[in-house]
Structure formats: C-alpha cells, structure tokens
Amino acid sequence: MEFWCPLHNKHAGHIDTWLKFVLLSKTKELILHLSNSTMGYKLPFFVASGGSYLRCLQLTSVSLKLPADFNGFPNLKRLNMVDVTITNEHVECLLSKCNLLEFLEITCCGMLTTLRSLGPLNRLKHLKVQDCILVELIKMNCGLITFEYSGPIVPLQFATxxxxxxxxxxxxxxxxxxxxxxxxxxxxxxxxxxxxxxxxxxxxxxxxxxxxxxxxxxxxxxxxxxxxxxxxxxxxxxxxxxxxxxxxxxxxxxxxxxxxxxxxxxxxxxxxxxxxxxxxxxxxxxxxxxxxxxxxxxxxxxxxxxxxxxxxxxxxxxxxxxxxxxxxxxxxxxxxxxxxxxxxxxxxxxxxxxxxxxxxxxxxxxxxxxxxxxxxxxxxxxxxxxxxx
Structure with a gap:
C-alpha cells in the first residue's frame, strides 16, 4: 500500500483511517510519503504496535514516537526513514525490535545526533545514512555488505x-x-x-x-x-x-x-x-x-x-x-x-x-x-x- 501525496495536518484523520485499513489488510509493504507541509504528521501508535505483518516500511516527512509497550516489527526486512522526526532513543529502541532487518536508510533526520544499535543486528547487510547534519557518531553492531554515507567526517564503528x-x-x-x-x-x-x-x-x-x-x-x-x-x-x-x-x-x-x-x-x-x-x-x-x-x-x-x-x-x-x-x-x-x-x-x-x-x-x-x-x-x-x- 502506497500513499504518495502532499497532505496537511488537517487530513490527519483520513490518514489514520487509511493506516487502520492497511493493518487490518495485513499489508506487507507500506510506503507513506507525505511532504514537509504536513508539519510532522504523528504516526499513530497503532502502527507501531500492530505492524507484525510488515516486511517493508518507508516513511517520509512524519513524526515517529514509539509507545511504551512497543513490541517491534518482528518481520520487517526493509526500513526507510526520510525527513522523519525521531529521537536517538527511539531509533535505538526501534532497531532493537527489528531482528530480521536487512536494509536500513536514515536520511535527513534532523534530530539525530547518534545512530547506534543496542544489540546485534545479524541480518543487517545494507546501511544508508545521508544528510543527518547533527549526527556525530555511527556505531552499529552488524556486519555490512554495502554502506552509503553522505555528510561530514564522523567516527564510523561497526562490529566487523x-x-x-x-x-x-x-x-x-x-x-x-x-x-x-x-x-x-x-x-x-x-x-x-x-x-x-x-x-x-x-x-x-x-x-x-x-x-x-x-x-x-x-x-x-x-x-x-x-x-x-x-x-x-x-x-x-x-x-x-x-x-x-x-x-x-x-x-x-x-x-x-x-x-x-x-x-x-x-x-x-x-x-x-x-x-x-x-x-x-x-x-x-x-x-x-x-x-x-x-x-x-x-x-x-x-x-x-x-x-x-x-x-x-x-x-x-x-x-x-x-x-x-x-x-x-x-x-x-x-x-x-x-x-x-x-x-x-x-x-x-x-x-x-x-x-x-x-x-x-x-x-x-x-x-x-x-x-x-x-x-x-x-x-x-x-x-x-x-x-x-
């Protein structure tokens, strides 16, 4: 299911309804590409708590705050976050609950200052980090095959x-x-x-x-x-x-x-x-x-x-x-x-x-x-x- 439209905050109710339909339909691939005109649309908590069928999740211009009872995306293999408002702690929590993740993209996420994984990501083979202007450290417990980076020189640390x-x-x-x-x-x-x-x-x-x-x-x-x-x-x-x-x-x-x-x-x-x-x-x-x-x-x-x-x-x-x-x-x-x-x-x-x-x-x-x-x-x-x- 793909949503690719320049919606505004006043459309949040419609977006929520669509996302509920996505989860009830047991969608495996969700692409939510809004625009910066949405002023940081907040992804509803039920997406983070009910995405057990998702294999691919691509988010653009949204705000993501994980609930306290977040159980992760147990089957997620690909995660793209572009212009997503999210904190260091929530990224760490998110990655710790995505054990099957193979591809990760973090682009233009302006709040991040560090990108790191708390535990091993044994399946992660492809990492893309671009234009996160405040990031000062990338430390991932993984063994990559491909790595793509754009930004100033920062310490890059990988398990291997x-x-x-x-x-x-x-x-x-x-x-x-x-x-x-x-x-x-x-x-x-x-x-x-x-x-x-x-x-x-x-x-x-x-x-x-x-x-x-x-x-x-x-x-x-x-x-x-x-x-x-x-x-x-x-x-x-x-x-x-x-x-x-x-x-x-x-x-x-x-x-x-x-x-x-x-x-x-x-x-x-x-x-x-x-x-x-x-x-x-x-x-x-x-x-x-x-x-x-x-x-x-x-x-x-x-x-x-x-x-x-x-x-x-x-x-x-x-x-x-x-x-x-x-x-x-x-x-x-x-x-x-x-x-x-x-x-x-x-x-x-x-x-x-x-x-x-x-x-x-x-x-x-x-x-x-x-x-x-x-x-x-x-x-x-x-x-x-x-x-x-």
Missing part, C-alpha cells in the same frame, strides 16, 4: 568490516580523498571491492610511505572538487598515481574532476613533465577521466597511468565537467568554451600523442565546437592557442 564489499561516501567537510582512502575509514576494509568517494579538497595529500593495500578492490570512482589559486595551489592531481600501488587488482578507474582553480593549461613552455618510477600494473583495463582542463598535473597523471598499465584497453578523457552541481552543462558558455577546448587540445597532443598506434586513448569534449574533426584528420600538426582566449 570484513564483509564490506561496496562503499559509497560523500564527504561534505574538506578533506583529501587520497588521505581518506589510505588512513581513514576505508583502510579498515580488508575485502572491499567497490569504492565510490566524493570530496572537496584544498590541500595536498599526505601519502604514507607504505600505503595500505586494497588487495580486492576492483572498481574505484572518485569525484573531486579541487580548489586553489595558481600561485599557491596546494593540491596535486599526480598524487593519485599512488592508487595503482594501493590497489594492485584495480580493473576500472573513474576520476571525475572539477578544477576550481586558476586556468593554467600545459604547454612546452611551462617546463618538462614530471615522471614517477613506473611500477607495472597488470589488472587495470578501463580508465575514465572527466573535467580534464589540460592542467600540467592532469597530463602527468594520465601519462603515468597510460605507461604503467600493461592490460589497459581503454582510456577515455573528456574535457567536460560531469559533477558540477546543477548538471553537466550548468557552467556558463564562455567557461565551457575556454576550458573544454583547451583540455581537449592538451589531451589530444600530449596524451593521445603518447599512445602511439595502440588506439587506447579516446578524447572527447570539444566535438560540439567542430575541433575534433580538424584534429582527428591530421597525422602531424602544430597547434598554438592563446590561453586567455
């Missing part, structure tokens, strides 16, 4: 992380992604296979001398908002070359960048390109880079990956930004024209030019301006352009 296979983290506080991977929460995951990480970073990574090894990591997706003025930019994209050393089994790498820095494209007059000692990586097959504006450290990272990845089948470089808030093409047209064209030309000249005849590198991002057709038809060319164009 040996079963974690997929982790998605969107950090709203400033941190360096490489530091977080090698010394933060992910470094405790022995069998992690897929990692998605979003970060805003202003400082360069402090990479450990002996980086943690992710032996089983196969898929890595990074979304990086990189800040800094040209004269004192502290970030360095080349640092992410360490990822290949950290993850010897990595097969797919995605690096989506938004370089919110002074636009300084690379050309021969800016000095030679840096190179790191090459350590052969025998598993990496696919690389996808976006937001490639042609900065020197971006070129250096692309060339390092290209040269040390012996099994590489495809490297896709796109000068367009994919992670701008508001959509791919949210930036002004002049911003796209300048950055996208420069990035396309630099990637074509320096990265695809180093590919020789292997046809591994594919460059895109300036086709809408007609530049790709000009460059792709040339076997030898010389390009000059004004970086202030």
């Amino acid at each position: 992380t040996s079963g974690l296979r997929t982790v998605s983290v969107n950090l709203t506080s400033d941190t360096n992604a490489l530091d977080y991977i090698t010394t933060g929460f992910p470094c405790t995951m022995q069998h992690l296979e897929t990692l998605n990480l979003k970060c805003n970073q202003h400082k360069r990574a402090i990479s450990p001398v002996r980086p943690h090894k992710f032996i089983y990591l196969r898929d890595l997706r990074l979304e990086l908002n990189i800040f800094g003025a040209s004269e004192d930019r502290k970030t360095d994209v080349l640092d992410y070359a360490y990822l290949l050393d950290c993850a010897p089994s990595l097969e797919n790498l995605e690096l989506h960048m938004w370089m919110q820095c002074d636009h300084e494209i690379y050309h021969a007059g800016r000095g030679g390109l840096r190179s790191l000692p090459l350590h052969q990586h025998t598993c990496l097959k696919s690389v996808y880079m976006t937001g490639f504006f042609g900065h020197k450290d971006q070129v250096e990272l692309a060339l390092y990956i290209l040269r040390c990845s012996t099994a590489l089948k495809a490297m896709k470089i796109d000068s367009r930004v994919k992670i701008i808030p508001g959509g791919t093409y949210a930036a002004p047209a002049i911003y796209r024209r300048r950055h996208y064209l420069d990035g396309y030309m630099v990637a074509t000249v320096f990265v695809r030019g180093a590919d020789r005849n292997n046809n591994i590198v594919q460059v895109s991002g300036a086709i809408q301006y007609g530049l790709a057709r000009v460059i792709d038809g040339c076997t030898r060319f010389r390009v000059t352009w004004d970086p202030d164009f």
Whole structure:
C-alpha cells in the first residue's frame, strides 16, 4: 500500500483511517510519503504496535514516537526513514525490535545526533545514512555488505568490516580523498571491492610511505572538487598515481574532476613533465577521466597511468565537467568554451600523442565546437592557442 501525496495536518484523520485499513489488510509493504507541509504528521501508535505483518516500511516527512509497550516489527526486512522526526532513543529502541532487518536508510533526520544499535543486528547487510547534519557518531553492531554515507567526517564503528564489499561516501567537510582512502575509514576494509568517494579538497595529500593495500578492490570512482589559486595551489592531481600501488587488482578507474582553480593549461613552455618510477600494473583495463582542463598535473597523471598499465584497453578523457552541481552543462558558455577546448587540445597532443598506434586513448569534449574533426584528420600538426582566449 502506497500513499504518495502532499497532505496537511488537517487530513490527519483520513490518514489514520487509511493506516487502520492497511493493518487490518495485513499489508506487507507500506510506503507513506507525505511532504514537509504536513508539519510532522504523528504516526499513530497503532502502527507501531500492530505492524507484525510488515516486511517493508518507508516513511517520509512524519513524526515517529514509539509507545511504551512497543513490541517491534518482528518481520520487517526493509526500513526507510526520510525527513522523519525521531529521537536517538527511539531509533535505538526501534532497531532493537527489528531482528530480521536487512536494509536500513536514515536520511535527513534532523534530530539525530547518534545512530547506534543496542544489540546485534545479524541480518543487517545494507546501511544508508545521508544528510543527518547533527549526527556525530555511527556505531552499529552488524556486519555490512554495502554502506552509503553522505555528510561530514564522523567516527564510523561497526562490529566487523570484513564483509564490506561496496562503499559509497560523500564527504561534505574538506578533506583529501587520497588521505581518506589510505588512513581513514576505508583502510579498515580488508575485502572491499567497490569504492565510490566524493570530496572537496584544498590541500595536498599526505601519502604514507607504505600505503595500505586494497588487495580486492576492483572498481574505484572518485569525484573531486579541487580548489586553489595558481600561485599557491596546494593540491596535486599526480598524487593519485599512488592508487595503482594501493590497489594492485584495480580493473576500472573513474576520476571525475572539477578544477576550481586558476586556468593554467600545459604547454612546452611551462617546463618538462614530471615522471614517477613506473611500477607495472597488470589488472587495470578501463580508465575514465572527466573535467580534464589540460592542467600540467592532469597530463602527468594520465601519462603515468597510460605507461604503467600493461592490460589497459581503454582510456577515455573528456574535457567536460560531469559533477558540477546543477548538471553537466550548468557552467556558463564562455567557461565551457575556454576550458573544454583547451583540455581537449592538451589531451589530444600530449596524451593521445603518447599512445602511439595502440588506439587506447579516446578524447572527447570539444566535438560540439567542430575541433575534433580538424584534429582527428591530421597525422602531424602544430597547434598554438592563446590561453586567455
């Protein structure tokens, strides 16, 4: 039974009647999606005391206060709470009475300061916590397979992380992604296979001398908002070359960048390109880079990956930004024209030019301006352009 409508408090009597019908019908799945216009509709006590048949419960924009004689949802397997007004104590009580729970989502619950379970949740395998701005600690007695989190860096404590296979983290506080991977929460995951990480970073990574090894990591997706003025930019994209050393089994790498820095494209007059000692990586097959504006450290990272990845089948470089808030093409047209064209030309000249005849590198991002057709038809060319164009 699904209720998806923007009701108000004056409709509370109707909602109560519907919910009574739901329970009398022994409904197994209940979706109650109201809106913030309900001003925190209070879920009636009989839902919390009579939901023995429920397998799935999804609540949006309601207020939940458990009765003193709450017996729990003995058969509940999935619980989603979005914009739910509920206290720490009631969440703990709720979880303690849901022994079969497998999936838990807590999103935009503004009253919560801690999320923890009093007893073991042996069936809980999937946890999603997003945008609970007051939460300062997550401590769960469970063994997860997937974990999704969005918010500032907070202590994350689980009974075990040996079963974690997929982790998605969107950090709203400033941190360096490489530091977080090698010394933060992910470094405790022995069998992690897929990692998605979003970060805003202003400082360069402090990479450990002996980086943690992710032996089983196969898929890595990074979304990086990189800040800094040209004269004192502290970030360095080349640092992410360490990822290949950290993850010897990595097969797919995605690096989506938004370089919110002074636009300084690379050309021969800016000095030679840096190179790191090459350590052969025998598993990496696919690389996808976006937001490639042609900065020197971006070129250096692309060339390092290209040269040390012996099994590489495809490297896709796109000068367009994919992670701008508001959509791919949210930036002004002049911003796209300048950055996208420069990035396309630099990637074509320096990265695809180093590919020789292997046809591994594919460059895109300036086709809408007609530049790709000009460059792709040339076997030898010389390009000059004004970086202030």
